[in-house]
Amino acid sequence: MQIEKNQKLLLGNAAIARGLYEAGCVFVSSYPGTPSTEITEEAAKYDEIYAEWATNEKVAYEAALGAAIAGGRAFTGMKHVGLNVAADPLFTSSYTGVNAGLVVAVADDPAMHSSQNEQDSRHYAVAAKLPMLEPSDSTECLEFIKLAYNISEKFDTPVMLRLTTRISHSQGLVTLANRQELPLKEYIKNDSKYVMKPANATKRHPVVEQRQSDIEEYANTSTLNRIEFNDKKIGIISAGDSYVYAKEAFGTSVSYLKLGMVNPLPLKLIKKFTDQVDKIYVIEELDSIIESFCKANGVNVEGKNMLPVIGEYSQQLLNKNLLSKENDYNELKINIPVRPPVMCAGCPHRGTFYVLKKLGLTVIGDIGCYTLGSTIDTTVCMGASVSMLHGFNKVRPESADKRVGVIGDSTFMHSGITGLVDIIYNNSYSTLLILDNSITGMTGHQQNPCTGLTLKNLPAKAVSLETLCKACGVENIQTVDPNEVDTFEKILKSELTKDAPSVIILKRPCALLKTVKKDSYARVDADKCKSCRACMKIGCPRISFETKKAVIDESLCIGCGLCTRMCKFDAIEIISRASN
Amino acid sequence: MTKNMMICGVGGQGSLLASRILGQAALSQGWDTKVSEVHGMSQRGGSVVTYVRYSTNGRVASPVICKGEADVLISFEQLETARWLPFLKKNGKIITSTQKIYPMPVIAGNAEYPQNIIEEIEKLDVNISECDAIDVARKLGNEKVANVVLIGLYAKYSDLDKQIFTDAVKACVPEKFLQLNLTAFEAGYNY
Ligand SMILES: Cc1ncc(C[n+]2csc(CCOP(=O)(O)OP(=O)(O)O)c2C)c(N)n1
Numbered sequence: 001m002q003i004e005k006n007q008k009l010l011l012g013n014a015a016i017a018r019g020l021y022e023a024g025c026v027f028v029s030s031y032p033g034t035p036s037t038e039i040t041e042e043a044a045k046y047d048e049i050y051a052e053w054a055t056n057e058k059v060a061y062e063a064a065l066g067a068a069i070a071g072g073r074a075f076t077g078m079k080h081v082g083l084n085v086a087a088d089p090l091f092t093s094s095y096t097g098v099n100a101g102l103v104v105a106v107a108d109d110p111a112m113h114s115s116q117n118e119q120d121s122r123h124y125a126v127a128a129k130l131p132m133l134e135p136s137d138s139t140e141c142l143e144f145i146k147l148a149y150n151i152s153e154k155f156d157t158p159v160m161l162r163l164t165t166r167i168s169h170s171q172g173l174v175t176l177a178n179r180q181e182l183p184l185k186e187y188i189k190n191d192s193k194y195v196m197k198p199a200n201a202t203k204r205h206p207v208v209e210q211r212q213s214d215i216e217e218y219a220n221t222s223t224l225n226r227i228e229f230n231d232k233k234i235g236i237i238s239a240g241d242s243y244v245y246a247k248e249a250f251g252t253s254v255s256y257l258k259l260g261m262v263n264p265l266p267l268k269l270i271k272k273f274t275d276q277v278d279k280i281y282v283i284e285e286l287d288s289i290i291e292s293f294c295k296a297n298g299v300n301v302e303g304k305n306m307l308p309v310i311g312e313y314s315q316q317l318l319n320k321n322l323l324s325k326e327n328d329y330n331e332l333k334i335n336i337p338v339r340p341p342v343m344c345a346g347c348p349h350r351g352t353f354y355v356l357k358k359l360g361l362t363v364i365g366d367i368g369c370y371t372l373g374s375t376i377d378t379t380v381c382m383g384a385s386v387s388m389l390h391g392f393n394k395v396r397p398e399s400a401d402k403r404v405g406v407i408g409d410s411t412f413m414h415s416g417i418t419g420l421v422d423i424i425y426n427n428s429y430s431t432l433l434i435l436d437n438s439i440t441g442m443t444g445h446q447q448n449p450c451t452g453l454t455l456k457n458l459p460a461k462a463v464s465l466e467t468l469c470k471a472c473g474v475e476n477i478q479t480v481d482p483n484e485v486d487t488f489e490k491i492l493k494s495e496l497t498k499d500a501p502s503v504i505i506l507k508r509p510c511a512l513l514k515t516v517k518k519d520s521y522a523r524v525d526a527d528k529c530k531s532c533r534a535c536m537k538i539g540c541p542r543i544s545f546e547t548k549k550a551v552i553d554e555s556l557c558i559g560c561g562l563c564t565r566m567c568k569f570d571a572i573e574i575i576s577r578a579s580n
Numbered sequence: 581m582t583k584n585m586m587i588c589g590v591g592g593q594g595s596l597l598a599s600r601i602l603g604q605a606a607l608s609q610g611w612d613t614k615v616s617e618v619h620g621m622s623q624r625g626g627s628v629v630t631y632v633r634y635s636t637n638g639r640v641a642s643p644v645i646c647k648g649e650a651d652v653l654i655s656f657e658q659l660e661t662a663r664w665l666p667f668l669k670k671n672g673k674i675i676t677s678t679q680k681i682y683p684m685p686v687i688a689g690n691a692e693y694p695q696n697i698i699e700e701i702e703k704l705d706v707n708i709s710e711c712d713a714i715d716v717a718r719k720l721g722n723e724k725v726a727n728v729v730l731i732g733l734y735a736k737y738s739d740l741d742k743q744i745f746t747d748a749v750k751a752c753v754p755e756k757f758l759q760l761n762l763t764a765f766e767a768g769y770n771y
Contacts, residue, residue, distance in 0.1 A: 171614065244643070315641075339660075
């Protein structure tokens with residue numbers, strides 16, 4: 001194979017961004033979420049594309065819909081649970097349709113590498129009656145984006161692009177092309193199409209149904225779906241990453257119907273394929289959607305009787321479950337301790353959680369790096385800390401002084417504000433901690449409305465959390481550095497006893513930020529160390545007990561100094577890197 | 581022929597750059613290549629594994645490597661070498677750093693870091709080369725380049741020309757850090 005100058009190894013997500021560039025997309029609005037984040041980060045690198053981080057997925061979706069109706073090709077990308085947040089505009093935009101093309105990418109996370117559930121986004125395409133494409137590698141990521149815009153404009157519909165972690169986060173070879181510059185489409189006021197009041201919406205629903213069958217007709221002949229005939233004893237129907245696992249496991253020993261469009265499904269094409277093969281397996285990660293469709297339409301297939309609805313597929317799983325074949329391998333017969341992700345050395349959340357644990361509080365948690373805190377009672381979805389705390393406190397008001405909610409700055413902006421307004425409006429004596437590390441940490445450092453910078457690194461107005469909370473009606477607002485554990489503890493105790501809602505803002509930047517100085521480290525004076533293990537209480541990954549005395553891994557310590565506050569014997573000192 | 585390479589370590593040790601260098605090396609030979617990376621939660625000090633697959637005569641389908649499939653395992657940390665060992669083919673090649681990073685359960689005293697991991701692996705039918713990559717990197721002035729030291733050591737055992745790897749390092753490392761990384765590569769190659 002000859003690698004051409006215009007060929008490159010690209011991450012699936014970067015290939016999508018390239019597709020956006022080449023397809024003449026002018027507007028991208030997204031909220032970060034693994035494994036979708038890099039699409040928008042990569043798109044932001046093209047000057048021709050306006051790209052932004054929105055406050056949440058619903059806002060992002062609506063912004064993109066507005067841009068598309070205004071006449072520019074638009075895009076929004078999110079993780080699977082983000083689509084739950086954006087579901088409201090998603091469903092009704094199916095009725096309004098678009099003007100210029102609108103593509104929404106949604107990245108599922110089978111095996112939950114970085115997620116709180118394992119939902120299958122294909123259900124949304126079925127439920128919202130929207131076409132959904134599913135690429136199998138980086139090449140298709142780029143190609144499918146261009147096709148998605150054509151379909152979107154041809155059939156006047158938002159188009160969904162379904163991804164999974166392995167597609168988003170694998171690099172594969174793509175061929176680059178030039179950008180197609182498109183003039184904005186004319187915006188013509190059309191209230192019967194864009195104003196979805198009942199009288200208009202009832203007329204749009206039949207349009208949606210007709211569109212579905214038109215697109216199904218298209219899917220029967222589109223190059224998105226293809227048959228690969230080999231030996232006809234076994235036929236496999238598959239899509240996305242499941243297809244490449246099947247290819248890896250069975251090669252050319254079986255025939256394939258490879259679906260690039262997973263909604264609507266091409267019944268005629270499926271029948272054409274299944275009529276010519278003896279035994280048919282549907283191989284699809286997560287839920288049974290293709291298989292159930294086949295069965296509902298009288299096509300005799302198998303799949304989920306042998307393959308799980310849980311977790312990620314692989315060539316190994318297919319080999320084992322379908323061919324009873326397993327590889328030989330070596331293994332040490334020893335106990336290998338797990339290595340869970342932990343808060344980084346110098347993480348500002350560590351001080352907060354030290355105090356919460358010390359006071360034995362119930363912690364209604366949220367989603368972010370602080371979910372790694374050891375004392376959390378609940379984690380459900382973004383924003384839930386605030387509203388769940390309210391529910392807890394309404395039902396158990398007598399113990400409201402033993403309970404806090406914790407939420408990050410980005411998450412508070414995403415969906416914490418409405419919960420706080422609810423606390424004020426319905427008056428529960430709740431104490432909310434906003435952990436302001438001045439960045440969206442967990443997803444790899446994205447700017448957000450509190451940071452004063454945009455996705456393209458331009459200065460922006462930074463939302464003041466204090467002013468915002470005050471405007472919501474909170475009267476007790478305190479701001480404190482979480483590493484000042486004694487001060488924080490005092491403030492927290494006092495706020496908890498108040499018969500009024502309180503917000504405490506814990507302000508200290510994420511230790512991984514470039515702006516945070518790392519010019520010092522902590523060192524243990526072994527003579528002074530009394531082996532009391534008090535420093536171990538903060539759970540810092542850089543402190544261990546190797547020689548019956550505390551030892552600090554100096555190379556990876558950033559000198560945040562939290563451990564020095566734990567030591568009653570002054571055995572830990574902070575040393576400047578410059579001085580040696 | 582498809583070749584499967586795995587890189588494992590602890591989040592933050594630089595497995596992403598290492599896998600990109602290997603991917604670039606294969607691609608420069610005109611071979612279809614896939615590199616599977618890890619982003620997100622497990623980067624926070626968790627166990628991290630990346631896959632590099634290339635085919636000298638066809639296409640690569642799956643981006644992942646499963647138990648008993650890897651030809652090579654490059655590991656930045658001993659415990660991770662033990663954890664991912666089952667992914668190596670029988671008679672496969674291991675390049676491992678001797679570095680130990682205690683995971684939280686060990687630090688907290690709830691588990692023990694296994695002793696003699698490398699010695700135990702040597703008793704199996706695998707081919708293992710170890711290197712104190714952190715020490716080598718530290719002597720070069722930056723512990724962060726331990727990843728490229730190990731790539732250098734791997735290059736010594738690979739069928740590919742050394743030049744292919746150094747070109748790949750040049751393609752993947754920003755100008756500012758290039759010289760340091762090339763020195764690290766040499767140090768690993770001559771280890
Ligand atoms: C609806 C939804 N969108 C996106 C995500 C992905 N996600 C998890 S945590 C997080 C943001 C965390 O930022 P922040 O609240 O500032 O806390 P930090 O990680 O910085 O401590 C995001 C975007 C998600 N889990 N759910």
